[in-house]
Amino acid sequence: MRALLFLGALFYAMVAVCQTHSSLSDALTTYSTNNDTRFSFDADLLDQIKDPAIGSLSEDSLIQFIQKEYPLAIQKIESNYYIITLYESTYEINLKDSSSQESIIPDISSILVNGKAIPSKVRNGKLIFDYKPDSKDLVTIYSPGYKNQLITFEYLINHKRLEVLMEPTVIELSTVIIQDFITEGIDLNPSNQSININVKSLPLLPGETDGDLFASLSALPGISTPDNRAGNLYIRGSSTDQSYVMLDNIPIYSRGHYFGTISPYNPKIIDNVEVHRNGFHPRMGGRVGGAIEIQTDGGTNNDVSGGIGANTLFAMGYLRTPIFNQKAGLSLGVRRSFPTSFVSPKLEAITKMVYAGSALVDVNTGEVISDVDVIFEDYQASLNIPMRPKDDLYISTIYTRSKIAYEIIQNNNPTIPEQTTNSNLGISAKWEHQFHDHLKSSTELSMSSYDLQFRANEAINEISNTVRGTYSINTILDMALTEELKLTTNNKNELDFGLEYRQQNVADKYKGASTGNNPDYLRSSDQIATTVSPFVSFSMNQWEKWFLQLGSRLNYYNLINDLSFAPRLFVNWNVSNSFTLKGTTGLYYQYLSQIKGLEFSSGGFDNEVWVLADHVYSEPISGSQSMLGFTWSKKQWVVDLETYYKTANNVTYYTANRLTDNESFVQNDHQIQGFDLFIKKKINESIDAWIGYSYSDFKVFLDTAVYDSKYSQPHSGNIGLSYHQSNFKLSTGWRIASGLNGDSPELAYKRKNFYNGNSTAQDPFIGLDLRYPAVHFWDISASYQIPKTEDRKWSSTIGISLINVYNKENLTDEVVRAGIDASSPIFVDREAIGFAPNIMITLEW
CATH class of the missing domain: 2.60.40.3070 (Immunoglobulin-like)
Incomplete structure (x- = not known):
């Protein structure tokens, strides 16, 4: 009897509780019964919303209450009929x-x-x-x-x-992330010593309005652009070909549109960028500098979103949409330059910088004297398919293309047409399988096809050794298969091991203009190399204060039967919750690189050719990297200091130039040491301020002599400030750096070869600077967003950027004037970009 009474009382209490905790679904049903109002909604969804205080609200008050209190949108279909959806x-x-x-x-x-x-x-x-x-x-x-x-x-x-x-x-070191390292969206991960850029949350940076990745990367400590072109990124002295750039594991060989001045990536579908300045995980190889991993967002399997926009350089669009009955997500991005008849002030400033010192520029005024047609475009797509609870498939592709054409105008001579095309096509597929909580596998396929073609005069229409004109054609087909297993132990240690198989087909055809009565220089090669690389890495996360990652990579390169062993070590000691000591050391090897100093055009722009190490034209580059530093982060302050030492041996130079009748391939060694100091203060919720200083000593060992590298900039610094309040953003920064080195190995070879053939000629090098003057820029960006609201289903952003606000004439270097007789060379100035304004407008939904 007592049991029955107890059960009855319990049942009564349960009923009372259920009656008290009614759902929004029940409340709306009751409301519809008592009022002449109908609602359409997902009952399962609204059943989870408890205790709505609807009471006897009027129809308008009810709608306002629901939209204010819950993430719901109410759309009126007709009189007294509404649809309720998540918003x-x-x-x-x-x-x-x-x-x-x-x-x-x-x-x-x-x-x-x-x-x-x-x-x-x-x-x-x-x-x-x-x-x-x-x-x-x-x-x-x-x-x-x-x-x-x-x-x-x-x-x-x-x-x-x-x-x-x-x-x-208790904070474990492996989970410490220094949020907003520079500003919102740029974070520092001390454990693997990388810098992460969350592109979607990245605010304005000085000088850019459209999330340009190059501008974001060049703002990081230790990353510079010595020739003042955004895409020619030097990571602590390592040239662009020595650093690995990947988009969803696709190797990217193109430096960007218009000789590296414009990023080839659509930031609207980029999710994250991970930058490694101090070496990288053993799963990656083939480079001796740094690494930049770019990851796309993979679309969405929920709602459709997209946008269109334009600035003074290009128009763009993107789309994210669910497909396959919302079982997969697709992202699409496209950008294209405007018709060549439209030349904006920023494009004009870029053109003047790119062709400074070439036959396209008047030697007296420095103005471009010929029309330059610039066309570029890029297309990106990514597909994310959750196949089963334990399987995911991710497919990504990119295509970038640039074409630059112009005519060389010579007095009393026919004009000479020249054009350069540059394209990079890539595709990757990644399949991940979770065996159980502790074991995961990843299988990746990637392909990258690169094509660079310079053609002049009759070679534009025909590639032949007998046609008048010069040409340089460089192609790469890079295919790779990687299998990796990751085992996580109960104490959070991780063991990664895998195998990478990579095949690279690299070809080039080159015809260089002769000097004097000598025949044209002809060269061609077409080689295929295979590299097989097993790798292993063990990460120890079990200690409260310490993090250690020890790994290695073994490379077998079949073209010259080379075997290399590349051990790597990363160590962090979390001294306190705010102070971390960090260090790394490792060996790195590179079999595909660019030959430095190969001239094939009258332009003064990028002209380096990719070649495989074959003991004939190029040698394998061996490198080492070591770093020691600390990070202190407390309250609103961040202080980061890293000292480094790195080497790169057997870097190939090609010695032919306009002052010599001969040519040869020579190897030299690089030694770089220095430090990067960065200090940031979050002044309040709206303002971030930072200051950075870098010191670098870049030596080149060549022919038993030691030189400062041409791209050595001993001192560089920047001061920046960002402000964001509501829908308004403002960012400004001032940067300064030592000028390039004039007394460089390149100049030494020119001087040597000139004197060998012209011993009685007047020395043309007397007036050259040993080091060019310091360069400095002041950049500003601002934007305002019209936000999306419940009534307005779209948002719009208007932004403006100003590069080199005070139009400072920054001398990059001095070069031999193209088209001038080699016996009496004339040196002319090449200057960095001048004042360059840009406006960006986007419409998103």
């Missing part, structure tokens, strides 16, 4: 310490959706972010010093203003 809403989170109940400063906290940070900001001590709830997403809050806190889908659809208790934890 992207603004969330406000108050973070508290679960132990002390004190508020947590949210400045370095972030919202992670499926492990990736989404844009957020701080207002009135609370974390603000826009998000449309999805039951398939895993949403967590990250805050240094606390365990990641899960926010359930049910909690998100019931509350737009949240209070979240964070549980303190």
Whole structure:
């Protein structure tokens, strides 16, 4: 009897509780019964929204209440008939310490959706972010010093203003991320010593308005552009060909549009960029410098979104959409330059910089005297297919193409047409399989096809040794298959091991103009090389204060039967929650590189050719890298210092130039040492300020002599400030660097060869600077966004950027004037980009 009474009382209590916690679905059904109003909605969704305080609200008040309190949009179809759907809403989170109940400063906290940070900001001590709830997403809050806190889908659809208790934890070094290292969207990961750029949350940087990746990368400590072209990125002295650039594991050989002045990547479908300045994981090889890993976003399997836009250089568009009945996500991006009849002030400034010192520029005025037709385009697509609960397939592709054409105008002589085309086609596929919680496999296929063609005079229409004119054609077909297994132990240690098989077909055809009565120089090669590389890496995460990653890569290169062993070590000691010591050392090898100094045009622009190491034209480059430094991050301050030492041996130079009748291939060694210091202060919720200084000593060992590299810039620094308030953003920065070295190995060879053939001639080198003057720029960017609202389903952004605001004439170097007799050379100035304004307008939905 007592049992029955107990069960009856329990049943009554349960009924009472259920009646008290009615759902929004029930409330709307009741409301519709009592009023002449109909609603269409997902009952399963609204059943999860509890205790709606609807009461006896009027129809208009009811709609306002629901849209204010919940992430729901209500669309009126007809009189008294509405449809209710999930809608992207603004969330406000108050973070508290679960132990002390004190508020947590949210400045370095972030919202992670499926492990990736989404844009957020701080207002009135609370974390603000826009998000449309999805039951398939895993949403967590990250805050240094606390365990990641899960926010359930049910909690998100019931509350737009949240209070979240964070549980303190002992910070393990492998999870420490220095958020907003430079500014919002640029983070420092001390454990693998990389810098991560979250492109979607990246604010304006000085001098750019459209998220240009080159501008973002050149803002990082230790990365420079010595010739002042955005795409010619030198990572701590390593030239562009010595650093690995990959888009979704596709090797990218093109430096960018218009000889590396414009990024070939559409930032609207780029998700993340990981930059390695101090070496990289053993799974990557083939380079002795740094590495830049670019990852696309893979689309969405939820809603369709997209946008269009234009600036003074190109028009662009992108689309993200679910496909296959929302079982996969697709991203598409396209950009193209305007018709050649339109030349903007920024394009004109770029052209003047690119062709300075060439026959296209008047030697007296420095103005371009011929029309230059510039056409470029790039297309990107990525497809993300969750195949089964434990399998994912990711496919990505990119195609970039540039074409530059002009005519050389000579007095009393026929004009000479010249053109350069540059294309890079790539595709990759990655299949991941989760065997169980501790074992995961990754299988990747990639292909990259690169084609660079310079043609002059009659060679534009026909490639032949007998036609009048010069040409240089360089092609690469790079195919790779990689299998990797990752084993995670119970104490969080990780063991990675795998095998990479890579085949590279590299060809070039070259015809160089002769000097005097000598015959034209002809060269051609077509080679195929295979590299097989097993690799292993062990990461120790089990210690409270220490992180250690020890790995190695073994390379077998069949073209010259070369075997190389490349061990690598990364160590971090977390001295305290705010102070980390870090160090790394390792060996690296490179079998495909660019020959330096190969001249094939009257232009003064990029003309380096990729070749395989074959013991004839090129040798394998062996390199080493070591770094020691620290990172201190506390409250609103970040201080990062890294000292480094690196070498690159057997770098190939081609000695032919306009002052000599002979040519040869020679090898030299590079030795680079220096340090990068970076200090950042978050002044308040809206303003970040930073200052950076780098010192570098770049030596070239050539013919038993030691020179400072032409691209050695001992001192460089920058000061920057970014401001964001509501929908307005502003960024400004001033940068300064030592001028390039005039007394370089290139000049030494020119002088040597000139004197050998012209012993009685007047010395043309007397007036050249030993080091060119320092260069400095002041850049500004600003943008304003018209935000998306519940009534307005689109947003628009208008931005403006100004490069070299005060139009400083920055001398890059002095070069031999093209088209001038070699017996009496004339040296002319090549200057960096002048004042270059740009405007960007986007419309997104």
